[in-house]
Amino acid sequence: MTDTPPIPAKRFGVRLLLQVFYVLPIVFVLGIFGYLACARLAHKAPPVRQISTHPFAAVSINALTASLFTQGDTLRASGNDLFIEFRDGNGRLVDVGDVSFELGLNMPDMVVHSIGKVFRTATAGQYRTTVEPQMAGDWTAQIGFTGPKSKGAATLPVKVR
Numbered sequence: 001m002t003d004t005p006p007i008p009a010k011r012f013g014v015r016l017l018l019q020v021f022y023v024l025p026i027v028f029v030l031g032i033f034g035y036l037a038c039a040r041l042a043h044k045a046p047p048v049r050q051i052s053t054h055p056f057a058a059v060s061i062n063a064l065t066a067s068l069f070t071q072g073d074t075l076r077a078s079g080n081d082l083f084i085e086f087r088d089g090n091g092r093l094v095d096v097g098d099v100s101f102e103l104g105l106n107m108p109d110m111v112v113h114s115i116g117k118v119f120r121t122a123t124a125g126q127y128r129t130t131v132e133p134q135m136a137g138d139w140t141a142q143i144g145f146t147g148p149k150s151k152g153a154a155t156l157p158v159k160v161r
Contacts, residue, residue: 050071051071051081052070052072052073053069054069054073055068055085056068056069056070056074056075056158057156057158058156059143059154059155059156060154061086061144061145061152061153061154062150063088063089064086064087064088064094064096064152065087065088066084066085066086067084067085067086067087068082068083068084068141068143068158069082069083069084069085070082070083074158074160074161075103075131075133075139075158075159075160075161076160077132077134077135077136077160077161078132078134079130079131080130080131080133081128081130082128082129082130082131083121083126083127083128084099084101084118084129084143085125085127086125086145087125092125093123093125093126094124094125095124095125095147096125096145096147096150096152097145097146097147097148097149098118098147099118099127099143099144099145100118100142100143100144100145101115101118101141101142101143102114102115102116103115103131103133103139103140103142103158103160104140104141104142105133105135105138105139105140106140112133112135114131114132114134114139115131116129116130116131117129133160135160136160136161137159138157138158138159138160139157139158139159139160140156140157140158141155141156141158142154142155143155143156
């Protein structure tokens, strides 16, 4: 009989290395997912802009009052969250359908426009848009609506700071 080295000891080492070889990628992937999950939980929401409770401008359109609300008492040259609300003579909110909003600035040899896509909010009669005039001055706002019952438009002066 010949003496051979114990085979179980070698197999134990190879098995251990194979287990480590297969487990390390799994641990690595789980670590990445854990890191991403913690980073997502720690992520802060963007700041909420406080919208004024008093309109900075209002105009009558077909027996309705369109009121414009923003952060503070006037529009700024940078991005503005703008809320538009339509009320009837009794002060009730009225859903007017599709709303359009456009700012225009007439200057010598040039006309500048800032158009905002107007979206409905969860409350009927209230709409929101974002406008960026990018220039201070005395602008003219054109607001209009088209709905199943009526349509209308009006212009009003708006100061941008």
